[in-house]
Amino acid sequence: MVMFLKKKSYLGEKNGVSYLNGEVKFQSVSLNVYSYLVDGVLIDTGSQSLHRYFESFIDQADFDQVMITHSHEDHSGCAAYIEKT
Numbered sequence: 001m002v003m004f005l006k007k008k009s010y011l012g013e014k015n016g017v018s019y020l021n022g023e024v025k026f027q028s029v030s031l032n033v034y035s036y037l038v039d040g041v042l043i044d045t046g047s048q049s050l051h052r053y054f055e056s057f058i059d060q061a062d063f064d065q066v067m068i069t070h071s072h073e074d075h076s077g078c079a080a081y082i083e084k085t
Contacts, residue, residue, distance in 0.1 A: 009053035020057040022050035033074045040064045048077035055081055 036043040046054030
């Protein structure tokens with residue numbers, strides 16, 4: 001059986017907080033993954049399965065610190081990418 005996942009992302013900004021919302025859909029199930037940028041701090045790094053979206057967001061972001069809210073993959077999945085750059 002072949003599973004088809006749809007992936008996309010949305011950039012946004014609200015009250016001085018920039019964010020990327022990465023989305024994975026399978027049939028009627030949708031998973032949203034967020035990374036936020038505020039005051040030089042990147043909060044959560046996004047999911048490795050959505051790395052092409054989050055790496056682009058990270059490359060364009062201006063931050064001095066990274067805060068990971070907890071160790072789930074959808075919050076820390078691109079941390080290794082940041083460490084390499």
